[in-house]
Amino acid sequence: MLNEPMLNSPHDCGDCPIRHRAVCARCEPLELQALEEIKYYRSFEAGQTVVWSGDQMDFVASVVSGIASLTQTMEDGRTQMVGLLLPSDFVGRPGREGAAYDVVATTDLVMCCFRKKPFERIMLETPHIAQRLLEMTLDELDAAREWMLVLGRKTAREKIASLLSIIARRDASLKMTGMAGTMVFDLPLTREAMADYLGLTLETVSRQISALKRDGVIHLEGKRHVTIPDLGRLLEEAGDDADGGVMA
Amino acid sequence: MLNEPMLNSPHDCGDCPIRHRAVCARCEPLELQALEEIKYYRSFEAGQTVVWSGDQMDFVASVVSGIASLTQTMEDGRTQMVGLLLPSDFVGRPGREGAAYDVVATTDLVMCCFRKKPFERIMLETPHIAQRLLEMTLDELDAAREWMLVLGRKTAREKIASLLSIIARRDASLKMTGMAGTMVFDLPLTREAMADYLGLTLETVSRQISALKRDGVIHLEGKRHVTIPDLGRLLEEAGDDADGGVMA
């Protein structure tokens, strides 16, 4: 039903060190020089906040390695993760002033940043960059809306299954046999981060993971290393036959 | 914190009959002719489905009058509304094939449609249309993510308050006195539609509305005509002091 925004572009453009779909210099030879000039890298440790909601955000960026999350927090501390940024994902709001949500490094993180003002100028001069950003933003919108179904209508078990299948399918190190075969990967999120993404408590996340393990839908080595013997079965658990959901 | 995508452009361009922010012919004098040629109107009765999820969608459109909603449904019938389209809102996925969700006429509805292929061509030739669409899509993304917080972390009472304040602030017929003054409007949604938007059951929606009424936070005449004597108070109920939330 939905397309799969995060899946559709590993964007492997050879030795390009950046691999960001939107503005990869290698894919934009004409703009190479202009983009190179406004480009810089930033590193963050797990747990660090990249930008605070409402703060001025004078750059746009794409993830080089690691995972960042977009998070909203209420005054009383309730938080909801509204997006996961994996390598090659883009973050930024050309034409917008402040950040709309906290951007937090969930793992150690390297981002490739472009100063915003000149980036916007380049965008104006280079129509297909705006169009590519539009497509990516539409993908993110689809993913966000898919996630609204998860948050609003799925049970705890379905939520966990949805998240696991999404991570499994995006994980670069996945090992897959057959159409709905075995997948192996490491969870890049703590139970608490998963809870924040799923609108649950960390206790419920833990319990449901234990239940999936007990029922043989998944296997765990340690707390993070996951084996999914039958992805099709997991997708059924997710209440989501057609596709395994989408993320952003 | 967040900007207010749906609020920021009543886009009153005089006698323009369309008033769609993205492609209003009056605001695009250069493209007037080209857009006029691919433009047509469609009317729907309340309850009709405009497009089904997955179907080919060979147009993009903006709402002229009435309300449409974007809805996702699981095989077992659970449904989640993922967007509300009010007059001047845009719907469509330039560069995308099928529809990602059902589009349903929630009230009687008139849409101004543009055939997709030629629209995409015009977009390619007219950079600032792509840029305007990008900005609108970013707004919708913000709204969707804001709604994720509502779905994932707010209580039933807060959800209702969030929805009411959003509708109140977007309603054209609103009557407002002072900064957080009295507002009067008609609910354009049934209890069931509200439930689908909020991830609740219609019974819970009904009960919470009754509770808000009992507590004097809102007044009701009949089942749809709402008076909010103190918007500030409602926003507190919404657990959302800074702003009243955003919608899409």
Add this chain to the structure above:
DNA sequence: GTTCGCGCTTGATCTGGGTCAAGGATAGCC
């Protein structure tokens, strides 16, 4: 008028997931 249907309300009861609380496992560090 009566009847129907739909949208809505309200009550009674049940339950999934939250809350509170007590450990267990593992990694780093002295």
Add this chain to the structure above:
DNA sequence: GGCTATCCTTGACCCAGATCAAGCGCGAAC
């Protein structure tokens, strides 16, 4: 080795919201 911190698990209990059920109000059709 022991100590501490972090992350995770599990149990006991509770409550917000779901579910099941009955009935109301009101406009439309006859």
